[in-house]
Amino acid sequence: MSLWFCEFQTPNLELCSRVKKALHTENTGRLELAVLDTYEFGPALVLDGAIQATSCDEFIHHEMITHVPLYTHSHPEDILVMGGGDGGSIREALKHPEVKSIQLLGADQRVVEVSKKYLPEISAGLEDPRVEILYEDGGNYFQGMKGKYDVIIVDSPKFAGLTEGTAQGEFYQSIHTALREDGLFVTPTGSPFFQQDIVQGIHGAIKATFPITRMYLAFIPTHPGGICGFILGSKEYDPLSSLAQKTPIPTRYYTCRLHRTAFVLPRFLEEMLD
Amino acid sequence: MSLWFCEFQTPNLELCSRVKKALHTENTGRLELAVLDTYEFGPALVLDGAIQATSCDEFIHHEMITHVPLYTHSHPEDILVMGGGDGGSIREALKHPEVKSIQLLGADQRVVEVSKKYLPEISAGLEDPRVEILYEDGGNYFQGMKGKYDVIIVDSPKFAGLTEGTAQGEFYQSIHTALREDGLFVTPTGSPFFQQDIVQGIHGAIKATFPITRMYLAFIPTHPGGICGFILGSKEYDPLSSLAQKTPIPTRYYTCRLHRTAFVLPRFLEEMLD
Numbered sequence: 001m002s003l004w005f006c007e008f009q010t011p012n013l014e015l016c017s018r019v020k021k022a023l024h025t026e027n028t029g030r031l032e033l034a035v036l037d038t039y040e041f042g043p044a045l046v047l048d049g050a051i052q053a054t055s056c057d058e059f060i061h062h063e064m065i066t067h068v069p070l071y072t073h074s075h076p077e078d079i080l081v082m083g084g085g086d087g088g089s090i091r092e093a094l095k096h097p098e099v100k101s102i103q104l105l106g107a108d109q110r111v112v113e114v115s116k117k118y119l120p121e122i123s124a125g126l127e128d129p130r131v132e133i134l135y136e137d138g139g140n141y142f143q144g145m146k147g148k149y150d151v152i153i154v155d156s157p158k159f160a161g162l163t164e165g166t167a168q169g170e171f172y173q174s175i176h177t178a179l180r181e182d183g184l185f186v187t188p189t190g191s192p193f194f195q196q197d198i199v200q201g202i203h204g205a206i207k208a209t210f211p212i213t214r215m216y217l218a219f220i221p222t223h224p225g226g227i228c229g230f231i232l233g234s235k236e237y238d239p240l241s242s243l244a245q246k247t248p249i250p251t252r253y254y255t256c257r258l259h260r261t262a263f264v265l266p267r268f269l270e271e272m273l274d
Numbered sequence: 275m276s277l278w279f280c281e282f283q284t285p286n287l288e289l290c291s292r293v294k295k296a297l298h299t300e301n302t303g304r305l306e307l308a309v310l311d312t313y314e315f316g317p318a319l320v321l322d323g324a325i326q327a328t329s330c331d332e333f334i335h336h337e338m339i340t341h342v343p344l345y346t347h348s349h350p351e352d353i354l355v356m357g358g359g360d361g362g363s364i365r366e367a368l369k370h371p372e373v374k375s376i377q378l379l380g381a382d383q384r385v386v387e388v389s390k391k392y393l394p395e396i397s398a399g400l401e402d403p404r405v406e407i408l409y410e411d412g413g414n415y416f417q418g419m420k421g422k423y424d425v426i427i428v429d430s431p432k433f434a435g436l437t438e439g440t441a442q443g444e445f446y447q448s449i450h451t452a453l454r455e456d457g458l459f460v461t462p463t464g465s466p467f468f469q470q471d472i473v474q475g476i477h478g479a480i481k482a483t484f485p486i487t488r489m490y491l492a493f494i495p496t497h498p499g500g501i502c503g504f505i506l507g508s509k510e511y512d513p514l515s516s517l518a519q520k521t522p523i524p525t526r527y528y529t530c531r532l533h534r535t536a537f538v539l540p541r542f543l544e545e546m547l548d
Contacts, residue, residue, distance in 0.1 A: 004288075012292040012313035016280070039286035040468075057467075060540070193331075193495050194314075219493065219501045219540070221467050226500010227493045253540040261535035266334070266493070266527040 005036050007050055009224035010194045017041065017051075017222075023118050028110045035118040041222060043118060045086055047111070051222045053086050058122055061188075061228060062088035063254040064218040064262070069151050069186045069232060070096050071246065071259055072239040076150045077101070080178070083156020085111035091125035093153070095249040104133045105141055106156070142174035149179055154187035168201065172209040172233065184212075184234035192217065192269055193225040203273050206233040214239055215273060216262040218253070229269075239263065279310050281324055283498035284468045291315065291325075297392050302384045309392040315496060317392060319360055321385070325496045327360050332396055335462075335502060336362035337528040338492040338536070343425050343460045343506060344370050345520065345533055346513040350424045351375070354452070357430020359385035361397035367427070368399045369523040378407045379415055380430070416448035423453055428461035442475065446483040446507065458486075458508035466491065466543055467499040477547050480507040488513055489547060490536040492527070503543075513537065 006016040017038040024035040034046040042055030053061065066089045070076045077100040079093050085107030093099055104112075104126070112133065115123040125131060134141070152175050175185050187206075190198030199215075207213040210233030220228045232239055243259055265273075280290040291312040298309040308320040316329030327335065340363045344350045351374045353367055359381030367373055378386075378400070386407065389397040399405060408415075426449050449459050461480075464472030473489075481487040484507030494502045506513055517533055539547075 006290070010314055014278075014288075014290040016288040016290060018286040040284055192493075217493065219466075219491065219499070221499035221501070223500070225493070225495035226497070227495070252542045255538075255541050255544070257538045258540060261538040264529075264531045264535040266532060267529050268526045270529070 005038065005044075005046065007046075009191075013194075013224070015222070015224075017044070024114055026110065026114070028108060030108060031111075033108075033110055033114060035114060044222070045111075045115065045119060045122075053088055053119070053122060054222055055119070055121065057221055058086075058088050059251075060218055060220045060253045061223075062092050062122075063251050064216070064228070065089050065153055065155055065186055065188065065230060066092035067249070067251065067254040068216060068230070068239060068259055068262070069153065069184055070099075071243055071256070072232070072234065072237045073151055073182070073184055074237065074242070078149050078151075079103070080105060080149045080152045082106050082152065082154045084153070085156075086115040086119060087112070087123035087126040089153050089155045090128075090131055091122065094125045094128055094130065097247065100130060102128075102131045104131065105136060107133065107135070109135050142178050145178045147178075147180045147183075150183050152179060152183070152185035154185065168205045169208065172205050175233075176209050176235070179235060182236040184210075184232060184237055186230055186232045189215070189229040189231050191224040192227055192229045196272060199229060199269075200272060203231055206231055210234060212236075212238050214263055215265060215269070217265065217269075218262065279312065279318075279320065281320075283465075287468075287498070289496070289498075291318070298388055300384065300388070302382065304382060305385075307382075307384055307388060309388060318496070319385075319389065319393060319396075327362055327393070327396060328496055329393070329395065331495050332360075332362050333525075334492055334494045334527045335497075336366050336396075337525050338490070338502070339363050339427055339429055339460055339462065339504060340366035341523070341525065341528040342490060342504070342513060342533055342536070343427065343458055344373075345517055345530070346506070346508065346511045347425055347456070347458055348511065348516070352423050352425075353377070354379060354423045354426045356380050356426065356428045358427070359383075359430075360389040360393060361386070361400040363427050363429045364402075364405055365396065365399035368402055368404065371521065374404060376402075376405045378405065379410060381407065381409070383409050416452050419452045421452075421454045421457075424457050426453060426457070426459035428459065442479045443482065446479050449507075450483050450509070453509060456510040458484075458506060458511055460504055460506045463489070463503040463505050465498040466501055466503045470546060473503060473543075474546060477505055480505055484508060486510075486512050488537055489539060489543070491539065491543075492536065 003019040006014045020037040026033045044054040045052045079102045212234040277293040280288045294311040318328040319326045353376045486508040
């Protein structure tokens with residue numbers, strides 16, 4: 001049998017992966033959840049028809065969304081991860097010896113359970129005693145909260161600020177308030193090739209809230225166009241100048257040299273964000 | 275009608291683009307040649323079922339394969355382009371005022387003619403008086419030639435050294451001999467994600483021939499995995515240190531900052547090339 005999973009990366013562009021086996025499929029009521037064992041990328045977590053992480057390339061997304069902020073902050077002790085129920089960014093954050101606590105907020109319980117079962121190499125960190133999983137909606141979580149976290153990692157399209165207008169500004173303001181005086185956060189953006197209006201919107205809203213706003217890029221073959229853009233908003237530390245001197249940690253994509261150079265953008269993106 | 279063009283990027287991965295219209299299709303006897311007007315990327319030149327260039331993203335490939343070597347060399351006057359019949363790298367090379375002559379070798383005549391007709395923005399440079407098109411096979415072209423070119427751009431899978439073994443080493447030796455004493459050349463490699471053995475093979479063969487061998491990367495959405503790797507072999511100038519001070523030229527992807535940072539590789543590639 002020739003079984004293929006096709007994802008519409010845009011209405012006019014599809015990426016299709018040949019599938020060995022559908023390991024799990026389920027409609028949780030909130031989302032359509034699947035784990036597909038693909039020939040090219042190994043087991044892939046698919047939410048509502050979109051690849052979230054695959055065994056072969058998840059390390060890139062998870063390393064870049066985690067180590068860039070955690071190496072920028074000089075003493076990242078208390079971390080909040082929003083979404084990211086597969087646990088990949090938590091696995092990476094736990095490599096930093098400074099980290100004392102990680103709260104995972106707004107993940108879908110079934111995504112967590114299914115990731116633990118089918119993607120153990122990604123989700124292993126979820127069992128660590130420093131990790132607390134909060135199955136709350138996330139929407140009102142920040143109410144009344146002030147200065148609680150050193151680093152916030154927004155690791156889910158649900159929270160990635162893809163909403164526009166007032167809600168977007170309020171979301172980044174809540175994050176700003178929930179961070180300590182020298183806190184910083186990171187979020188993936190839309191596709192720098194296919195969703196430039198979304199990238200500009202997120203960048204503008206973060207820039208209106210944080211004194212330091214920087215975009216960086218990574219090569220991720222299962223993301224639309226093979227590219228992922230991240231935006232880092234920071235109150236004090238600038239990722240371009242303040243790369244903390246720390247013990248090296250094991251990585252496969254991130255290096256300290258790459259930390260700086262990932263912020264050097266192609267001209268069309270530089271001009272777009274001007 | 276819903277018309278889609280699907281390219282096997284690997285045997286287990288397909289990228290499919292919705293097509294407005296097939297502007298041209300032809301079997302030249304040597305290859306299957308098409309120009310498809312796609313919704314996402316505009317008109318696309320397709321050779322033997324693989325996208326070579328599209329109106330929307332060709333600037334990335336052509337700028338990065340041209341400006342990196344031409345900014346590395348202090349006085350690039352005589353240039354050879356191998357393959358690349360669409361003319362994109364010639365258009366970029368002509369932006370450098372030092373360039374006196376460009377020879378285009380081994381391009382398919384029909385590719386040149388069809389590109390002139392359907393892709394005028396890519397192929398415009400082919401009419402420039404500094405450009406000479408040689409419709410020869412390319413195989414024996416280098417015989418007896420010595421020290422003729424400052425820069426050689428290998429801009430075709432046909433010449434990209436995908437052959438292995440002795441032929442590959444001989445090809446890079448011919449290029450070495452055809453270059454002047456301070457000459458340099460560049461070639462695209464296989465996919466850093468899907469063809470790591472090919473990348474290693476090309477890198478090793480160039481390293482055995484040229485004292486300076488450097489790999490760099492660019493984001494190109496229609497390439498397999500969204501990434502393109504290039505390898506630069508040089509007799510004297512190191513692209514990491516000798517970035518010539520020149521008049522800025524208009525670009526959309528390349529910048530002088532990006533010139534240096536494109537050589538900073540993810541750890542898995544660094545280790546692979548060690």
